[in-house]
Amino acid sequence: MLAGCEGALSTLAPRGPEAEAIATLWWIMLAGSVAISLMVFALLGLAFRKNRRPLSDRFWTHGMGLGFSFSILSVLLAAAIITGDRLIARHQSATVRVEAIASQWQWRFVQPGPDGAPVETQGRLYIPAGVPVEVMIRTEDVIHSFWVPQLAGKLDAIPGHENRLRFEAPEPGVYQGRSAEFSGVGYADMLFEVLAYPPDDVPAQFTNRGETAPAAQAGEPDE
Numbered sequence: 001m002l003a004g005c006e007g008a009l010s011t012l013a014p015r016g017p018e019a020e021a022i023a024t025l026w027w028i029m030l031a032g033s034v035a036i037s038l039m040v041f042a043l044l045g046l047a048f049r050k051n052r053r054p055l056s057d058r059f060w061t062h063g064m065g066l067g068f069s070f071s072i073l074s075v076l077l078a079a080a081i082i083t084g085d086r087l088i089a090r091h092q093s094a095t096v097r098v099e100a101i102a103s104q105w106q107w108r109f110v111q112p113g114p115d116g117a118p119v120e121t122q123g124r125l126y127i128p129a130g131v132p133v134e135v136m137i138r139t140e141d142v143i144h145s146f147w148v149p150q151l152a153g154k155l156d157a158i159p160g161h162e163n164r165l166r167f168e169a170p171e172p173g174v175y176q177g178r179s180a181e182f183s184g185v186g187y188a189d190m191l192f193e194v195l196a197y198p199p200d201d202v203p204a205q206f207t208n209r210g211e212t213a214p215a216a217q218a219g220e221p222d223e
Contacts, residue, residue, distance in 0.1 A: 008176035009149050015175065016151040018167045021083050028079045032072045039068055096133045098125060102144035102157045102179065105186030114202045126206045129172040129196040137163045145181035148194050154180045169196035 006013050014020040043064060099110040111126055113119035119126075127133045137146045139157035147154035152167035169175060179190040197203050 009178070011149045014150055015171065015173070016167055016169055018087060018152040019150055021086055022153050025079055025083045029076055032076045035072050036069060039064060096127065096131055098127065098133060098135055100125065100135050100137045100146050100157070101140060102138070102146070102190075103140040104142065104184050105179075105190040107146075107177075107179075107190070107192040109192075113206070119206065121206075123191070124193045124195055125177075126195050126197065126203065127169060128199040129169050131199065132166060132168045135165045135167075137165060142183050143181050144179045144183050144190070146177070147180040148175050148177035150175050151194065156181060169194065172196050172198050 011019065011026065012023055014023045096112065098112070101108045101110070106122060107125075108120060108122050109125040110118050110120050125135075135146065137155055137157045138161070139159055141159070143159065144157040145154050146157060146165060148167070151169055152165055155163050155165045157163065173196055175194040175196065177192045177194055179187065183190070195203065195206075197206070
């Protein structure tokens with residue numbers, strides 16, 4: 001179980017501010033669920049205790065059933081609202097817009113090239129590091145889902161509708177992504193990469209406008 005906390009597709013190994021906010025909320029929700037579970041086990045132990053002194057109905061219903069549970073759930077709700085507000089506030093600062101176009105079973109991306117003209121690539125999205133990015137997500141056929149766990153949460157690509165996801169890669173590097181929605185027999189190979197490059201050092205393979213990047217392969221990042 002601990003091995004699942006690391007790796008390129010782990011939401012618990014965030015490398016971007018949006019992913020860090022989501023991971024923090026996950027840990028808070030885990031702590032709350034553990035607290036409520038311990039309460040249930042404690043009450044279950046009291047129920048089977050021999051020669052136990054009966055507890056009042058007020059203790060069971062008001063103290064443990066309502067008071068304790070309501071306190072935990074209130075903390076979780078407050079954490080979720082605060083996290084959502086932080087993400088919305090960051091979303092207003094997106095400065096680069098790119099397109100992610102899904103189809104069975106590949107991802108195509110349209111992003112500004114070094115000279116500002118749009119460049120289309122397949123299997124790899126190029127973004128400047130340290131710059132908030134807005135991804136316009138759409139599909140040409142069935143429902144897919146755009147997901148880069150280390151940078152942001154997932155968002156569906158829905159037929160006839162365009163969704164937008166905003167995130168930032170604070171450091172240069174290669175971030176693994178995939179579709180998180182089953183879409184047919186080729187779904188397992190629907191992988192892609194997000195390559196964040198230093199704004200003053202554009203990758204050579206991206207400077208050739210119109211050249212299609214090679215399809216991403218899991219476990220073989222190309223930095």
